Amino acid sequence: MKRVLVYMLAGMALVGTSCSDFLDTIPHDALSPSTTWQTEADAEKFLIGCYDGWIDETGILYWDCASDFGFNFHIHEGFRNIGDGGMTANNSVVNYYSFGMIRRCNDFLKNIESIEFANTADKNNMIGQVKTIRAYKYFNMNWWYGGVPIIESYETAEEAQVPRKTEEEVKQFVFDELDAAIPLLNDVPAAKGYIAKGTALALKMRSALYYGDYQRAKEAAKAIMDLGQYELDPDYANVFTVPGQSSKEIIASVQHDENLYSNWMIASMYNNGDGGWSSMVPTQNLIDTYEMSNGLTKEEAGSGYDAAHPFANRDPRMAMTVLYPGRDWVGIGGKTIINTLDKELDGKSNPNHPGTANNSSKTGLTWAKYLDPMSQYGDIWSNNSSAILFRYAEVLLSYAEAENELNGPSAEVYGLLNQIRNRAGMPNVDQNKYGSKETLRELIRRERSIELAGEGLRRADILRWKDASGKMVAETVLNGPLNCVTGTIDYAETDPYKRAVISGVELVENRSFAPHNRYLPINQDALDKNKQLKQNDGY
Structure with a gap:
C-alpha cells in the first residue's frame, strides 16, 4: 500500500494542472507532456496520480445522512440540507460536480x-484502470445530477463549455466504458489499492442495479462470484476494523497510511465525549428497521419487541453497526457505559447528551462501523482506517435483488440471503412468509438496508426503489419528523441491551422531500463558469 501512496504523491506532482477544475487554464510552469511521457515508469506515476481521490470518503461515510438512516448536524459539511430537503444552488450542499479527475x-x-x-x-x-476511474466519476455525477457534459478532450476553457448530455446518454457512456475496460484488466490487482476486474465488475453491477438493468446487474454480480477471489468474512464486524482490512470480503476501499496519507474523517464520527464531532450519526429509523433476533419485524405479533427496551433482542448486526445507549464502551476516558439519555452524570453536564453541545450526537446514537474498538487507533485524527467502496455482501444482495426482479423467488435467492443472515447469527428466510416476488422484494430491501447501513448506499436505494403506487420510497421515509428516543440509563441493569429505559421521543428536525429532490442542484459556481449548463428543475 505504501508503494501506491508514494507513487500517488509523485503522480500528483507530475500531473500538475490536471488536478485543477475543468475550466481552469493551463499555467505556464506546468511540466510538458513531451518531456514527461517517456517511459513505462512515467505512465505508472501518472496512473497513481489518477487514483488520488478517486474514491471520495464523503461519498461513503456521509451519504446516509441524506437518508432516513443518518443525520448530519453541521450544515457547512454539506449533507444536512440534502437530508431535510432544504437544497438550493447557493446554500451548503456537497458539490460533486467537478471535472478535475476526469481531466x-x-x-x-x-x-x-x-x-x-x-x-x-x-x-x-x-x-x-483509468477507464474505470473515469466511469466511476461520470456514474456518480450522472446519478446525483441527472445528466452532465461528456468532455473527453479540449485545448481551451471555451471548448469545455458544452451543454449537458441526457442522463440516458451518460449512463450508456458509463456502461460502454466499463465494458471496454473489464477485458483489459488483470484478474488480480498488482498490489493493494489497484483496480482489477473485481472492482470494475462491482461498478458495472452497482450502476446497472441503480438504473434498473437487472440482467446486466445479475451478470456482473455472477462474474464477481465466479472470480473466486471474494467471500463473506466469518465476522461481520471485523470487516470495518483495521485488522480486517485484509478481509477477502473487501473488493475496493480507500487506501490510507498513518504517516504518508492519513485519515482524519473517522475521528469526526466519534461522539463529543470521545473528542469527536458527531458529524455523521445513525438514527432511530435504522434501529426500527432491524428484525428481532427471531426473524420477525418488531411490528409482528410474537416478535417480543419491548418499546421500553428497543435495543434488546435485535438482529446482532444492530450492535455491530450502532453504538447504542447502555452499551459497554472503552472510550477516551477508559471503560464506561454509553449514556446519551441523561442530561447530567454525577452532578455534571453529560458531554454526550444531545442538548449539551454542537458536537454531541443529536440522535443519541453513533456508528460502530469503523469506530469500534477505539483502541485500534493510536491517534483517531491520523489513522489508516479504510472506508469500503465495494464488498462481497453487496454482490450477493445485488444478485438476489436482480434475480428476484427478473424471475421471482428461487432456492438460489433464498440461499444467498441465508448466507448473509446466517453469517450474522440470524435465522433462515421464512419461505412461506416471503414466497412471492412482492414479499421477497420487501425482505431483500430490508436486508440490503441493514446489512449495508452506514456505507453510503441508503440514499440511492430509496431514490431508485418505488412503492406499490410508483412513488420513490424517499417520498415516504423522508417526509415528516426525525425523532430520537428519550429516557434514562439504569446502571443497576447488567444486560447492556436493557440498560436504556426509553420513555418517549424528541424532535431532531422536520424533514421534507419533493420529487425534484431526486437530483442535487448544480452549484451556482459551475453555472457561472459554463453558461450552457441548465439547472435541474425545482432549483
Missing part, C-alpha cells in the same frame, strides 16, 4: 498511447 484521466488516456511498452497487456491494464 486527469483524459490526459492519461491520450498520452499513454505515445509510450512503447515491453508488454502490451501491462499497457492495456493501465488503460482499463
